Amino acid sequence: MAAVPLCLEPRLEPRLASLLGAEDLLHTLVDALGSPLNVVLPDQIAENAERFHATYCRHRLSGQVFFAHKANRSSALVRRLAATDAAVDVASLGELQHALGAGFTPDRIMATGPKTPEFLWLAARTGVTINVDSDTELDDLAAVVRGHRLPRVQILLRLSAFEATSGVTVLTRTSRFGSPVGELDSLLDTVERHGDAVELTGIGYHLDTTSLDEKAVALEGCIRALDACRSRGLRPRAVDIGGGFGVNYLADGEQWERYTSALTNAVLGRRPPMTWRGHGYGLRNEAGTLRGSLGLYPAHRPVAAERYLDELLSRPAPSLGGRPLATLLLENLCDLFTEPGRALVDQCGLVLARVLEVRRTDAGEHLVRLGMKADDVSLEEHGVLMDPVVITREGAPAAVGGEPVGVYLAGSLCLEADLITRRMVLLPRLPRPGDLLAFANTAGYCMDFRSSRAQHQPVARAVAVWQEAGSWRWCLDEVYWPPMCPGGQP
Template sequence: MGAPLSQDQGLVGSAASEDGSGAAPEEPLFLEPRLEPPLRALLAAPDLLHELVDALGSPLNVVLPEVVASNVEAFRAVYRRHRLQGRICFAHKANASSALVRRLADTEAGLDAASVAELSHALGAGFAPDRVVATGPKDPDFLWLAARAGVTVHVDAPAELADLVRLVRARGLPRVRVLLRLSGFASEGVRLLTRRTRFGTPAGAVGELLDLCARERDAVELLGVGYHLDTTGLEEKALALESCVLVLDEARARGLDPRVVDVGGGFGASYLADGRQWERYTTALTDAVLGRRPPLTWGGHGYGLRNEGGTVRGRLTLYPAHRPVAGPGYLDELLNTPAPGLGRPLAEVLLEHLYDLWVEPGRSLVDQCGLSLARVVDVRATEDGTRLVRLAMTAGDVSLEEHGVLTDPVLVPRAGAADPPGDGDDRPVGVHLVGDLCLESDLVTRRTVFLPRLPDRGDLLAFANTAGYCMDFRAHRAQMRPGARKVAAGRRPDGAWWWSLDERYWPHTTRRSGES
């Protein structure tokens, strides 16, 4: 039996009301995942997916290394369109996969490492030091390895830069290339501020950093400046980018020779196939918080919204699961945005100054690069009629909701499953997906998830597009449970699938190339 890859919007639901009141059933609120051809093709191979889980256990993560290489090229196409040079660095914290990092090492990409382990992993995966940038808070061990290896260091504060200078001098190391991370940008005229952050040095205090770079130029080489803003707002990012250009001009006036503006990440990904489903769901969620319809979540959780005297208060703490512009498209839009002070597109400003552009995408560089599989171990109803589907995974194994991402899993039945399945009701049904921990809080989804039919024990649920932060960023080993295994997969030229354990994948293998 093939996996149903989409849920028909037009289907009318038949699940009992989630409050147990016996009220008329609500129409299913599907949030159908966006599936590009490689990921869709993988989901259309249910026998393979079941064989992998049978062999390696549930949960199981599957990554597609060739897709990450395609994503690098999609970003590079934006550079070519604007005639810009620079580096595309993968934010390693988005995924710990060896296969993805090794495949990236076999492209032109760079890598953003935010810990000793990530830096060691990148170097061992084939990245030359000049393709790696060390970011994030740095303890002495991390700073030592970065300086010893000769990677570029993204300096967060004057004290960190001073520590690096002392380290270079004490160990007699070659000069270390540095980027200065800035924050707190402010515009002139109409007041625009970038939002507050605990990272970076306020742009207004950059003089201290520039003075130190000029004074200690035999220990550090100022490569450029950058920022990382936790926002999707183009206006804020345009202000930050223009401000960085002005800081580089100031650095040149001090006799330094910087040439890079690093705009960090935050390009995003679109998780849903249909924006109308997202609008419909968020509207219905508001109605549920106000009590105008049955609850859509376990315990009436409002995802940041609350009802105060019949008025919705708070802020929706969900990722915008459907984004018309994301990833490379968002970078293109940013570069077309006029600089707030100079009035010309930001791409033109960079070109005029002959500055390179560096980016550090995480989520968007592994967009469509994998999925997480979980086996259904139990299906039952509570006293009030709420249907619970228990999975052989924990909420930490697929932390979609912890990152505010709402998307439906794809039901992958086992070949030869009973037909009609389950209780003989193959109509859409609302369920809650719960984890395997002995904790009330182990909810894989707080929201009611609508499936095309009630799953059977032994079926798989496939959570699509989890490679960006949702596979292992919050995974844990509570109750002495082993972590989810990870495999790499791809298709040979003849259409057959190959797979390997993630840690055993190397880009030169015949599994990827199809060579004999």
Template sequence: MEVTPDVPREPTPASWPTLPARPDPATRQVVASGLAAELAYALGGPFHFLLPDAFTANLAAMQTALAEAGVEGFVCYAKKANKAAVFVERAAAGGAGIDVASAAELREALGHGVRGGHLMVTGPAKDPALLRLAVQHGTTVAVDALDELDQVVCLALTGRVRPARVLLRVLPPAEPHSRFGMNDSELTTALKRCLEAGDTVRMEGFSFHLSGYALQPRADLAAHLIDLCLAARSQGLPADRISLGGGLPVSYADAGAWRTFLHTQRPAHYHAGKTFRTGDFYPYHSPTAGAEALAALLAARPQNTARTLADLLADAGIRLILEPGRALLDRAGATVFRVQGAKERDGYRIVTVDGTSLSLSEQWFGSEYLPDPQLIPQDPAPAAGVFPASVGAATCLESDMLTWRKIPFPHPPRPGDLLLYPNTAGYQMDSNESRFHDLPLPPKVVVDRTDQPRPRWRLDRHFT
């Protein structure tokens, strides 16, 4: 179907909900310098660009929050949030560790400069090869089950290199159906086995995995883990640290924009009348996020105590381990697609780009990635107005939509134009990537010196 003439639509502001991303000078500079268009031409397909300076700044802010609260803490970057090597390199350079869940992730972390003692192995039912590497390199293992603890003890006895370092993962009382962690009875047995193992195992404390982004439940459960540590110490175990996992929120948009979006959006604003449950959307605004959320968590008063979490940690002499992923990657990259075609449908366009929603992962969790994509027109002076369009992928799947919502673009999207999805480094880029249709995976480009008129770039060194 041919596209009708570019006649601007002039609906009321509430007709086409928007969710502008928070301003990001580094991303703006990549576009303004012409680098995004140059990379699209050079690479011949969709690509991700990475902004490692943002990662470094986010890490430093979290470390500062720990220091200002008087808490001995250690940040482990959750590598699953993005496969790029540059973030592992920046973590190592910034004195951080890495949270890994596979032998390949562990090897890559070691290969990019992270010491074994600065690694944390998480995840359920870990592969024996992963456990063997962890024990050999002095990596802490968050033990999720009794049989896993037995495997670790056996590996430590066989290797006789060093004690196996373990945290015991606790099943959150508020999430009794979670598949992660051990209940009270299992923890009692695990502590007994750690004591029986003697010097073979160093039981360093406890950890948990908690869904959602609320801070108070994390503070409450952290206080419970402190009590568990004190009880374990009374039995003769070291128990000098706890891990809170991740879950620090990221704020993609300001409060007013998020509130307005949720109030105005409805099925008519989505291609094919697609519906989403509001509760399934990621909370794209948070009043406290990143390092500020960490500071608020440390200042929170756990249930049944008048003291802050920071005070409880300091008094008990307990080290706090954090495993943020998305929060360290806030504004650390974006994803660019090229428009391949556009057709008119019932007063809006369906735009097709040269990639798939497998490179923009939110859709594959029954949700939608809501921050507005930026249209970078090839035509320097296109018609101006309001041109709603949904964004589909270059596949034969009806459901393969990058954006179901009809985005009110200021110019008509046309073949050759670029669409930039902002702030995608945290999970969006590659957690579901696939070579479906034999399409190549979008490369990752590291962009340095965004404070200069002409940023410099290089390909990421991820081991493939």
């Protein structure tokens, strides 16, 4: 029996699938604006935010969905979001300026992450909510507020190091961010000391984990921490559960299972290599025994984004009578804040690159060199494995039936390590110079988080695209503004 090809086909919702079908437009854009090219779909981010809000409604919760801006630099995405009910989480001075300039008012902005004095000042001056990372940051903020005679600033406290109380061991990762919940008392002493400068309006966490168990423990810990605040006369009214809702990148779970087991076998030498020079993505073969762990994003995640939120809110809280976490938030009259990054830009963009050269290595492998650097689509860096989509040049023969072709994708830097993927990707046929490869669903972190000007090579231009009267329209990302009349042109 012929072996099943080890494809990893991207999951495409109708809007992104339709864009990939607009092949002439995509070629025209790259001809005009160069390779690589980032393409974003602002209407999709509005739809994604709506899905999060619908989940709040299903649990009868009020609150705000803050887009974690760090996931993508695009102006079009942020401006489109400003025209919805959603809010934005900014993690740098530049992101804060960008959000204000996109039309977000301070009541719809939260400043998170590590902060410079300038970032703290602009956040305090404009009156955005500040998610405080530590007691020293609280001291710095209070000094800024007093020094500049600013109005009291609303703050949230970011907590960490939660422990399960149910007797079941839940592994929790340590984080260099946030204050350990065990030190809440002394943190609240600092809040009280700075009562003239700050008002505590909420507490929360952000955990860099996919584990629902860890998140449920943290949310339960936050609900318990509300009581500690109230016993001192403080009045927090929101719990912020951060981001990390995830994205389901792949169309087919079986492909993912097949791929990861084949990779394991390849590392053990039980099948031909599937990666460049035997790279194991964290796995290694020690005298026939598999060691290490797979350092990959779980690319097939049926429970992701708003479904993940739904599951988290439905989880029981063992130390609080076993009632669902959403019910406990309601009983505490608490708003829910979320900070989805990756999940809010799911299906919101793709990166295009032109094929420059196709050749064979000494070992007989197909090597496809692209007009992009590895940092222009940091799928590898983020451990997201997905096959690109081939967009043939007009006149080129359409994909022929039969077996897909395995190729390695190389970047344009004069550097051995500049590989777009360290694994063999499967394409329906061998591409030719002039074809495009589309890296679909890369708006979350993979598009522009790492891009550089190494070797004086350009960073990708970005365009925004939208559908109007059945056809695709586009403009440069920086000149996009949301429709002035709904359904009209930007």
